[in-house]
């Protein structure tokens with residue numbers, strides 16, 4: 001049986017999700033790809049943490065050890081921040097290793113560079129998991145862009161903010177109380193800054209812009225606001241008028257310029273994002289031929305995010321399998 005050798009960079013929520021998904025969906029992948037996907041190495045930061053990883057898998061803090069795995073074909077990157085993720089994926093591409101990333105902070109800044117580099121070296125770069133977790137927005141846009149033009153994208157792309165706004169409305173509680181609830185439920189990090197400041201949504205918005213419009217707006221021109229200033233009173237006043245606060249990323253093109261904002265807005269019942277509650281993400285796309293549609297689903301979490309990464313793997317290696325088949 002042919003083996004596809006893989007390595008994980010990071011073994012946190014997402015890395016563990018990929019590890020689990022590759023195990024639980026082994027047969028499905030084997031049938032699809034005609035090969036076993038084998039995890040050969042895992043890169044971590046803290047060597048003292050206890051990990052539930054098969055003993056025959058290399059666990060290392062040195063990226064060189066990962067690069068030196070003989071016959072390594074694919075890397076799943078699920079670490080945090082622009083660096084060292086960018087440097088690691090650059091080096092992997094130079095070695096002809098396929099890369100799949102969930103790292104939105106890194107990809108918002110360097111996605112274009114990595115995609116161009118990937119083209120140069122004949123390597124695929126999967127990034128479905130960077131935006132809206134398990135919701136297949138990247139592959140949907142890629143498919144549509146073959147013919148359609150994208151006119152506008154509006155989305156709820158941060159589940160933590162959406163959960164907080166939903167709880168403030170439905171329970172009549174304050175921002176602080178809703179944030180604590182999100183933390184108790186595991187929907188918000190101990191340091192929730194990136195989610196509630198809008199920064200996390202901003203990164204996803206830049207990734208969507210690059211894909212849909214081939215460029216990003218100038219970052220400092222994007223109106224960026226989180227949800228921290230929304231009060232209990234504002235939420236309840238809006239409710240009286242049957243309006244809801246939603247934290248929305250909005251991108252469209254006007255006279256060749258990309259306009260983008262990431263901020264709380266009030267929406268009425270007829271808005272496609274009105275009923276999107278809790279930790280769900282939802283993205284509404286307006287396309288030239290198809291018109292308007294909305295994708296909704298889990299925007300984060302261990303298995304939804306792993307699902308996006310393993311789907312990327314399936315895409316990359318089914319194409320490779322087809323390329324290797326003799327033409328009749």
Ligand SMILES: NC(=O)c1ccc[n+]([C@@H]2O[C@H](COP(=O)([O-])OP(=O)(O)OC[C@H]3O[C@@H](n4cnc5c(N)ncnc54)[C@H](OP(=O)(O)O)[C@@H]3O)[C@@H](O)[C@H]2O)c1
Nearest residue numbers: 010011012013014044045046078079080102103300301305
């Ligand atoms: N969590 C989600 O639902 C989700 C969804 C979509 C995208 N993402 C993105 O996926 C990435 C991973 O998220 P996560 O939630 O899995 O994070 P996490 O739970 O904090 O795990 C991060 C992992 O990366 C490792 N790591 C961090 N810096 C490293 C370095 N310099 N060298 C080697 N390993 C390093 C950590 O090692 P130790 O274990 O040794 O500390 C840990 O295993 C992030 O970029 C995040 O934005 C997350």
